[in-house]
Amino acid sequence: MHRIAQIGAGRMGSVHLGNAAANPRLDLALLVDPRPDAGEIAASVGARVADLDGVLGDASIEGVIVASSTDTHLTLVRACLAAGKAVFCEKPLDLDLAALTAAEAELSQPKAPLFVAFNRHFDPHFRALRAKLKSGEVGDLETLQIVNHDPAAPPAHFIPTSGGLFKDFTIHDFDMAGWLMPDPFVEIFAWASCLVDPAIAEAGDVDTARTLLRDARGRICVISNTRRSGCGYDQRIEAFGSAGMAVAGDVAQDAVQVWREAGAVSAPLYPGFMTRYAEAYRGEMDHFADILAGEAEPETAYAASVASLALAEAAARSVATGAPVRL
Template identity: 80%
Template sequence: MHRIAQIGAGRMGSVHLRNAARNPRLDLAYLVDPRPDAAEIAASVGARLASLDEVLADAGVEGLIVAASADAHLALARAGLAAGKAVFCEKPLDLDLATLKRAEAEFIRAKAPLFVAFNRRFDPHFRALAERLQAGEIGELESLQIVNHDPAAPPAHFIPTSGGLFKDFTIHDFDTASWLAPEPFVEVFAWASCLVDPAIAAAGDVDTARVLLRDAKGRLVVISNTRRSGCGYDQRIEAFGSAGMARAGDFGRDSVEVWGEPGAKAAPRHPGFMSRYAEAYRNEMEHFADVLAGAAQPATGYAASVQALALAEAAARSVATGAPVRLAEARA
């Protein structure tokens, strides 16, 4: 077993904490968290509350899960790598592209591996879609449509530390698009509005967006985002190629349909990301166990983080200017 520690037991931290504790290949020894009930949370998964310094100094700790607030990810990941620990970091690695790029040399020099958890890549439905695209089953890919709709908006107090819609929410779609597309994107155009909750606008963010990505050959990706779907957690990808179409559709909590004279009744969609991507989160933890065992290289790390964050900042710039943004301009 690989001895690990986790920093953070909030919304995402609670998911990773349970999955780490249940993974038979991992020994979750410590939890680092300042909340008053942190000791009780740690004990519930067989771990012990500890300080960050204690965890970093423990040579027996091989890996560190970083699930604190997004604005602390970069500093904590760097501290873990500097201490020789393999790091599992919840996305995003950082909220500022320039800051992240300044740390590039440090990540290149690190001897321990960094895994940044973009969970869509570990969803079995999206992974099956990716495999079919890579096998050429629909010919040459020409365009993608990605739908990522939340059932309800987060509380307004979450917005200031989240990085906003593009860096907290759409960043998943930017990574998914980069994963599925055959070439890097060169141009971004975005429109965004606040249609769901005026408190989100008051916090300086948006809750509804459409983003268009284009690569050098003219291939297009359309991303649809909203913080209010009205029908549950809506997650879909459609890929269009020269020889056909492939679709990874959304699904309900079960596949039963009951038919009567008025028509069909089916189970509702998942109520949120925790249930819809439960298997993806378990697969992420299994991947981290593979990384710790030396059986795999991290599927996503520093480079994927820079790529997704560059698209997020370009989208925000496009909204602000009302014009397309070439990525060379965004990097300037």
């Protein structure tokens, strides 16, 4: 077993704590978190509370999960890597592209493995879709449509520290677009509005967007985002090729349908990301165990973080200017 520590036990931290504790190849030994009940949280997963220096100075700790607030990610990742610890960092690595590019020499060739956890790479439906595209089952990919709709808007107080719609939310879709499309994008155009919650506009953000991406061969990706679907957590990808179409559709909570005279009734979509992507979160923890065992290289690391953040910043510029942005 690989002995690890985790920093942060908040919303995403609680997901990673449970998955790390349940993984038979990982020994979750230490938790760093300032909250008063950190000791109880640590004990619930068989760990104990420590401080950062204690984690960095413990030679038995092979890896660290960084799941603290986003504004601390880059500093903590750099400290852990400098101490020779492999790192699992909850996305994003940072919200400032300039800060990330300034750290390129250090993070593109880190002293220890750096895995930035874009969880959708590990969703079995999206992985199967990518395999179909890579095998050529629908011919040459020509256009891609990604639908990422939240069931309901977050509280307005979340907005100022989130990085905004493009950096907090659409960043997953930018990562998926780069993963599924065969060539880098050369141009981006985005429209955005606040149609769901006026408090989001008052906080300086938008809640609804359509983004177009184009590569050098003219292939197009369309990304649809909203903070309110009205029908649950709507997560779909449609890929159109020269010989057909491949679709990863919405996932319902079960596949049972009841048919009556009025028609069919089926299970609802998942209510949010924690349940819809539960298997993906377990998959990325398995991937971290593979990394620690020397059996895999990080699927998503510094380069993926920079690429998705660059698209997020370019989309925001396009909205602000009303014009396409060359990449």
